[in-house]
Amino acid sequence: MNTSQRQSPVELPELDTGLTLVDVGSDLGVTPVQSLLLDRVFAGDGDAYWVDAAGTAQTTRLRELAPDKRYLHRVHVARGFTAYQQTSLLDRLTGDRVTTPSVVVATGIDRLYRDTDVPATHAQDLLVRAIAALARVARVHDVPVVVTRSRADEFTRPLVNAAQTHLQWEDTQFGPRFTDAAGDVETLVYHLSDGWVQTTLAYWQEVLTHRARMHDASVVGEEATSGSV
Amino acid sequence: MLTVDFHSSGDVVHWALTDDGVTRTVHSEYTPTLFVGDAVRDLYGRRGGPTPTPPDRDGLSESLTDLQAFLTGQDAVVDIQCEAHRQTFRTAPRPLLRIDAASVDAVRRIAQRVQQFNGPAEYTCYNVDLTPQFRYCLETTTPASPDRSVRSLRTLTLSIPPHKAGPDALSHLTIDGDAAGPTPEATVTAVDRAVRERDPDVIVVSTAKLVPVLFDAADTHDVPNFELGRAPGYTKLAGESTYTSYGQVGHSPARYTIPGRVVIDESNTFFYHEAGLPGCLDLVNRAGLPLEELSWASIGRVLTAMQIRAARDRDVLVPWQAWRPELFKPAATLDAADRGGTTFAPAVGVHENVHELDFASLYPNIIRTRNISPETVCCGCCDTNDVPGLGYSICEADGYLPTVLGPLIDARSRIKDQIEETTDDVERDRLDSASSAIKWILVSCFGYQGFSNAKFGRIECHEAINAFARDILLDAKTALEDAGWRVVHGIVDSIWVTPTKDREQRNLETVAAEISTDTGIELEYECAFDWVTFCPMRNSESGALTRYFGKRRDEALPVSEATLGDAIKTRGIEGRQRSTPTWVEDVQAEALRVFDKTRSPEAVCDVLRRTLTSLRNDDVDPERLVIDNRVSKHIADYTHETLTVAALKRATLNGTGLSPGQTIQYVVVNNNAHGTERVRLSYEDITRYDTDWYANAAIRAVESVLAPIGWREGEIRDYLTGTTDQTLTAYSERTDS
Ligand SMILES: [Zn+2]
Numbered sequence: 001m002n003t004s005q006r007q008s009p010v011e012l013p014e015l016d017t018g019l020t021l022v023d024v025g026s027d028l029g030v031t032p033v034q035s036l037l038l039d040r041v042f043a044g045d046g047d048a049y050w051v052d053a054a055g056t057a058q059t060t061r062l063r064e065l066a067p068d069k070r071y072l073h074r075v076h077v078a079r080g081f082t083a084y085q086q087t088s089l090l091d092r093l094t095g096d097r098v099t100t101p102s103v104v105v106a107t108g109i110d111r112l113y114r115d116t117d118v119p120a121t122h123a124q125d126l127l128v129r130a131i132a133a134l135a136r137v138a139r140v141h142d143v144p145v146v147v148t149r150s151r152a153d154e155f156t157r158p159l160v161n162a163a164q165t166h167l168q169w170e171d172t173q174f175g176p177r178f179t180d181a182a183g184d185v186e187t188l189v190y191h192l193s194d195g196w197v198q199t200t201l202a203y204w205q206e207v208l209t210h211r212a213r214m215h216d217a218s219v220v221g222e223e224a225t226s227g228s229v
Numbered sequence: 230m231l232t233v234d235f236h237s238s239g240d241v242v243h244w245a246l247t248d249d250g251v252t253r254t255v256h257s258e259y260t261p262t263l264f265v266g267d268a269v270r271d272l273y274g275r276r277g278g279p280t281p282t283p284p285d286r287d288g289l290s291e292s293l294t295d296l297q298a299f300l301t302g303q304d305a306v307v308d309i310q311c312e313a314h315r316q317t318f319r320t321a322p323r324p325l326l327r328i329d330a331a332s333v334d335a336v337r338r339i340a341q342r343v344q345q346f347n348g349p350a351e352y353t354c355y356n357v358d359l360t361p362q363f364r365y366c367l368e369t370t371t372p373a374s375p376d377r378s379v380r381s382l383r384t385l386t387l388s389i390p391p392h393k394a395g396p397d398a399l400s401h402l403t404i405d406g407d408a409a410g411p412t413p414e415a416t417v418t419a420v421d422r423a424v425r426e427r428d429p430d431v432i433v434v435s436t437a438k439l440v441p442v443l444f445d446a447a448d449t450h451d452v453p454n455f456e457l458g459r460a461p462g463y464t465k466l467a468g469e470s471t472y473t474s475y476g477q478v479g480h481s482p483a484r485y486t487i488p489g490r491v492v493i494d495e496s497n498t499f500f501y502h503e504a505g506l507p508g509c510l511d512l513v514n515r516a517g518l519p520l521e522e523l524s525w526a527s528i529g530r531v532l533t534a535m536q537i538r539a540a541r542d543r544d545v546l547v548p549w550q551a552w553r554p555e556l557f558k559p560a561a562t563l564d565a566a567d568r569g570g571t572t573f574a575p576a577v578g579v580h581e582n583v584h585e586l587d588f589a590s591l592y593p594n595i596i597r598t599r600n601i602s603p604e605t606v607c608c609g610c611c612d613t614n615d616v617p618g619l620g621y622s623i624c625e626a627d628g629y630l631p632t633v634l635g636p637l638i639d640a641r642s643r644i645k646d647q648i649e650e651t652t653d654d655v656e657r658d659r660l661d662s663a664s665s666a667i668k669w670i671l672v673s674c675f676g677y678q679g680f681s682n683a684k685f686g687r688i689e690c691h692e693a694i695n696a697f698a699r700d701i702l703l704d705a706k707t708a709l710e711d712a713g714w715r716v717v718h719g720i721v722d723s724i725w726v727t728p729t730k731d732r733e734q735r736n737l738e739t740v741a742a743e744i745s746t747d748t749g750i751e752l753e754y755e756c757a758f759d760w761v762t763f764c765p766m767r768n769s770e771s772g773a774l775t776r777y778f779g780k781r782r783d784e785a786l787p788v789s790e791a792t793l794g795d796a797i798k799t800r801g802i803e804g805r806q807r808s809t810p811t812w813v814e815d816v817q818a819e820a821l822r823v824f825d826k827t828r829s830p831e832a833v834c835d836v837l838r839r840t841l842t843s844l845r846n847d848d849v850d851p852e853r854l855v856i857d858n859r860v861s862k863h864i865a866d867y868t869h870e871t872l873t874v875a876a877l878k879r880a881t882l883n884g885t886g887l888s889p890g891q892t893i894q895y896v897v898v899n900n901n902a903h904g905t906e907r908v909r910l911s912y913e914d915i916t917r918y919d920t921d922w923y924a925n926a927a928i929r930a931v932e933s934v935l936a937p938i939g940w941r942e943g944e945i946r947d948y949l950t951g952t953t954d955q956t957l958t959a960y961s962e963r964t965d966s
Contacts, residue, residue, distance in 0.1 A: 049557065050560075058567065059560045059561075059563045059564035059567060060564075060567075062560050062564075063560070063564055069561070072559060072560040072561035072564060073559045073560075073561045074559070075559065075560040076557040076558065076559055076560070077557065077558060077559075077560050077563050078554060078555050078556065078557045078558070079555060079688075080554060081551070082550060082551050082552070084269050084350060084550050084551070084552045085273075085551065085552065085553070085554035085555075086554070087269065087270070087350060088269055088270060088273040088274055088277060088552065088553075088554045089554045089557075091270050091273075091274035091275045091277075092273075092274065092275060092277055092554075092557070094275055095274070095275035095276060095277065095278075096275075096276065096278075097278055097557070098557070119341075119344060119345075119349075121345065122344070122349040122350075125348065125349045126349050126350065129348075129349070129350075
């Protein structure tokens, strides 16, 4: 509807190899991160792997965001419900069954270690171990690893220290913006002058459709036959 | 055995029935056992896939050898050696550390030390958190049931009304329903005498707190040698506690036990409430969980006990934590799996000539007939596409879960047949109890598979069961449509059909039998309805899945007013909910009667109008306005100032605070007042009620009946404010007779 009036290109931050911590201070929760994940899938060299410990891996939102449902075959999800399960899943990311990912996402990395069934003396150790596992994933596969946390506090300080990049995501009057914590890089996703409401699903669908086109990847309406993307 | 006492010395006292009493046997050599294996990552880490492939080794690993050296000689440890067992259903026996503990309490202490030795997650512990009596039965192969061929159990019930508390409470205690004594001292003496004379095997208490209260009172009033047990004293097994698990706050009340007798706490028991003592004993026998532990166990705990026994038969140990993660799967698969059970959205409104068909115990039967088990789904050894829509394989080898549920399914249908046949009321009660205890296990086994913290749960199992259920329901729909029937609603395991217009119908029972054969699960013809009405959701036009009512064809409405008997089946509307006051229930029942007779919203509203008039004239007995709510959490955990919260606060103010699981009963006296003034508790003197609040409740109850034909609250109120009673003359004779 508004695409013809669009002034600026639709941008998402370029992800570098290594750990990128993304803090999303908004009700949107996991949507910006899912968008980063899909963006890597469009660019297209391999599949995305997503370990969720935040209880956010409902596929409904991902399905709604994806410009083509076939992308859902290229996002591999596993949910950790206990600290031990999460630890195992992070280990598996460097196992035989995970080959050439294009991006790895770990949401709510700290959450399960805060649970009461993990001995307090172990919580910090386990978190550090989890961060180390993710750093290894980045190294072994030479890919970007996007991490989110459930709370920004002293407990998750090691994550801030370990991350190469720390992006803060925020709503601004001009649109959603990713800001590098170092303060030097800023990505304004999409200028809002033409009336989009950035918290809506429609907004993000629009963003991702543009991104998919930029990468010459498939979007709904362009593909006529089914099959793998 | 009847019960087992555990002494801190490590001695275990085993009590068993004899024809005139009990025998007491002391085992001083009993040592509970736990096992320790290598790190979680060996099983489920980098190499982990559908089948864990831990690295080969002959003896103990280096880190287990270190641990052995560390634990050797510690007080809690009696013996420690290397022994091979299976850590999962899909791995072969491996050499592990076997640790014999000095006492049941020592088991957890040892496990905690293991956890703290070396880095986190370096070891996996097994057979740690078994309840003591269950563990004793398992490890000594003692039958968990009391031997009732010797004699039946003797019971004594001690109760205090829930709203009585404080030092005076004991004056209100009853022994098997009879008042014990006018003073606390007299009560203690009477309890002491009753226990000595009756020599009960089971003491049922309205709250476990009675145990310490009685002992304290005996102390205060110098009642000599007061005992509840068959040996001196009592033991506090667990303190009252609050815990957080997966974001949910839970409470468990304190638990007490006494020597040589089973204590059942009525405020902390699911199965005793649901199935009574006969049902509990039947389940003790099936689950192998001793009576006292079964009495406070959740459904999940009983199911776990059965799974633990099945695992033990296969030499599989019980993991301490839920380590096994789900497999990576494409978001597309997860999306398909997340769809849940299939439902055909019902068409809101009245449907004539409807038949209901139900799949018998659908989920347990899917598990059984499709061989679904944590170790068979996505097994890793079979490369087949077995689960519809998800493509998961199911192993050719027999799973253990079907062997746990199979006997329960068979027992339940056998008991159902016996209920049909028996003419003896006592026997029928016993069978009903047994059947209802089993029913709860069967209806919960599906959901429990999805609990990721369940010991033997597995998400892929849960997803597979769901996928089969969806497939079966869709197949049934197609078969019914082919036979000339239109499906008006379907949910989980039930289908409602009506003849398709201008088509011939094949006999429904024949079609159902064919579907049963095809799916391997019996589709039972439930009943015929003259009409069925599907209700819309409260704030929408679309059909609510579980709100409906209908008139059974072969049942006549009872002559007496305000009861529906079996003639009208209702689901999800006010009359079904236990909290609904009797008066509101009666208003709804009357509305349903008039609806059945007239199908006229005006006639139904006229009934409502007359009822509201008597409400406004203060003609309603406040007893019929009592709201009955089960307390689900502590006051502090309620986030909204609901009426129930007001009532709970009022109870606390009166010194009769209630615990979760207990029931609070109150009448709304002024909804607009502040805090505790909004309500009166049912035991208080109630002289007034909040007319508007109850009028609204009645209007909502009638709205449930009329919404399917387009009359919402607005229409009802408009009609009520109209001055003429259009149908009173027309229907009054019939409805008032
Ligand atoms: Zn197999």
